[in-house]
Amino acid sequence: MSISSATQDRYPYQNEPTWSKTEKAIARTAFDAALGRELQEVIGKTKHLANAIRQSADLWDLEHYLTQRRKEIDRKYDYRYSQLTHVFGRLLHEGRVSEEELRGLREDKLKPIRSFAELLPADAVA
């Protein structure tokens, strides 16, 4: 291992933007709002699926749906500042967060968020 890569390993986030207090507040609000909306979607779908259960296969389909959604939501909503531009990029791509909600973030955050949103393939909506 070269000195250079060893340094990178030790300081992996050295080039990442820092988040001001105001930006942290904006990010938290947008993040919580998107998560809340997504959970409401899952709650609505779960009630719908449950009411439509006729046989045991439908039960285990519902269990599978819940497990998949829980894992996906756990993975997607990662509130670490080192991850937030990727997280918001995905949420913007999926239409789960609006540019309006991100207003007040500086360009060093908005630019990578928009870039990541545009880079994602159309079928990455989940």
Add this chain to the structure above:
Amino acid sequence: MSISSATQDRYPYQNEPTWSKTEKAIARTAFDAALGRELQEVIGKTKHLANAIRQSADLWDLEHYLTQRRKEIDRKYDYRYSQLTHVFGRLLHEGRVSEEELRGLREDKLKPIRSFAELLPADAVA
């Protein structure tokens, strides 16, 4: 390993009763009826829990409930003739199968079924 225990390992079911064609039909009917009733219970409870969901914790509680019930039902409803007296013993103990439904089985089945039902502790109802 002694010759005696080696023999036991090779012929674990040598002392088990054989099931006549009539007994197999009775067992299948009783088994399927109990399983069907238990699944209907889970379906009813699931609809109830789903309708009562207010927040995300309720969602994951429902997922956990479904996973637990699926595993328990998979474990409990084991239709192998080598296991059936234990299976019916448990179902009888839990009140999920009646003596009436087992009528027609011979005493070499009913006796171990009743014994197992009586041996189970009161809190083994699941």
